[in-house]
């Protein structure tokens with residue numbers, strides 16, 4: 001389980017997280033939703049230890065991730081895979097090299113075993129015969145698939161997805177969502193997905209937490225969030241211009 005307790009984070013005078021509490025259950029898909037600029041990516045970066053809170057506590061599997069030495073933090077980070085917003089592939093490396101990278105960095109597996117695992121991970125995400133291509137030869141959807149293969153190749157306990165479908169056409173978006181669900185069913189990792197895809201995300205996530213003004217405003221099943229009576233949640237999921245959320 002991932003547990004955040006009373007987490008505060010400011011950048012200069014801008015308070016982004018303001019006493020945030022959240023429990024992310026193990027083995028489930030949890031979506032973080034909320035208006036742009038509210039701190040969803042900042043929240044993900046705290047979970048993986050890329051940002052430190054000003055105060056509060058973040059625990060992964062019962063272990064606090066603050067104040068750790070780099071080697072201890074690295075050990076905890078090995079539990080994580082991450083699919084970044086833009087897939088963050090290395091442009092100068094082939095698809096094979098991109099997916100092999102975590103295995104080469106973190107394991108002492110033989111070249112033959114690495115090859116087997118990379119090709120298997122690519123097959124899991126529906127990619128065949130692309131291992132020798134370079135990222136700029138791939139479509140946006142294929143890049144996301146390669147990013148997902150790289151995120152699952154070490155079989156991590158937890159995968160963080162930062163807007164995995166932003167900028168993709170509706171068909172590819174659906175395919176990526178389907179793939180996340182399938183890989184989740186196959187590998188059983190804990191998934192945390194930051195997403196703007198409303199209502200599609202309600203079909204994928206088992207839990208949904210809405211971030212607003214530095215706190216989790218509501219956390220529940222997709223049904224509970226969709227049937228929320230909270231005016232902010234209602235306005236956000238309906239995309240209405242009228243309501244307490246002010247556009248800037």
Ligand SMILES: Nc1ncnc2c1ncn2[C@@H]1O[C@H](COP(=O)(O)OP(=O)(O)OP(=O)(O)O)[C@@H](O)[C@H]1O
Nearest residue numbers: 011014016034035036037038039040041042043194
């Ligand atoms: N390293 C940083 N230094 C200064 N400000 C930052 C930093 N990281 C994030 N911020 C600020 O924190 C706020 C929240 O950013 P964040 O990217 O988490 O929002 P978000 O909810 O993920 O937005 P979006 O949905 O548009 O991606 C923004 O105002 C951003 O400018």
